[in-house]
Amino acid sequence: MITTVKRAIFPGSFDPLTHGHLDIIKRSSPIFDEIVVAVLNNADKHPMFSVEERCEMISEVLPTVDTGECRILVDSFSGLTADFAKRVNATAIVRGIRAVSDYEYELRMALMNRRLEPSIETVFLMAGEEYSYVSSTLMKQVFELGGRVEGLIPELVEARMREKLSR
Numbered sequence: 663m664i665t666t667v668k669r670a671i672f673p674g675s676f677d678p679l680t681h682g683h684l685d686i687i688k689r690s691s692p693i694f695d696e697i698v699v700a701v702l703n704n705a706d707k708h709p710m711f712s713v714e715e716r717c718e719m720i721s722e723v724l725p726t727v728d729t730g731e732c733r734i735l736v737d738s739f740s741g742l743t744a745d746f747a748k749r750v751n752a753t754a755i756v757r758g759i760r761a762v763s764d765y766e767y768e769l770r771m772a773l774m775n776r777r778l779e780p781s782i783e784t785v786f787l788m789a790g791e792e793y794s795y796v797s798s799t800l801m802k803q804v805f806e807l808g809g810r811v812e813g814l815i816p817e818l819v820e821a822r823m824r825e826k827l828s829r
């Protein structure tokens with residue numbers, strides 16, 4: 663019997679990683695054999711963390727997440743998500759949906775990606791209720807204004823944000 667690895671990519675900016683992202687990784691792990699967390703190299707968006715810093719933080723936090731038999735890898739990419747998915751032999755793109763407001767954008771992206779690469783399906787997972795209002799942008803805004811974000815982002819990420827701001 664030939665067994666094929668069911669591989670998905672979970673693309674995003676991850677600037678920075680939140681517990682919302684980790685929740686989606688955990689939820690998708692029983693569905694796939696391998697998930698590649700794919701960090702988009704979007705220097706033009708003026709990210710808080712470089713793509714290398716984002717990948718490093720994700721790799722450091724991942725061992726704390728129980729993903730069972732599913733292997734989680736971290737990589738970065740530039741250009742089209744569909745091209746990257748094809749390049750790494752993924753058959754699915756995982757995305758999280760937090761609220762109706764995510765839906766319209768995600769629908770457009772999913773349909774465009776399907777047109778670009780018909781063999782790859784986008785799989786949507788609903789956010790955990792406790793993280794449904796968590797976004798990287800909101801975490802950065804609150805943190806920069808001195809608000810509390812513990813429990814919403816990993817401790818290691820919070821420490822790196824503190825270092826960034828103190829510089």
Ligand code: ADP
Nearest residue numbers: 673674675676682683686757758759789793796
């Ligand atoms: P992008 O800029 O591509 O939206 P993000 O890093 O903001 O990248 O998000 C990556 C993916 O993670 C997206 O599918 C997004 O909907 C999902 N996501 C982000 N935050 C959460 C959350 N709190 N709960 C569930 N999914 C989330």
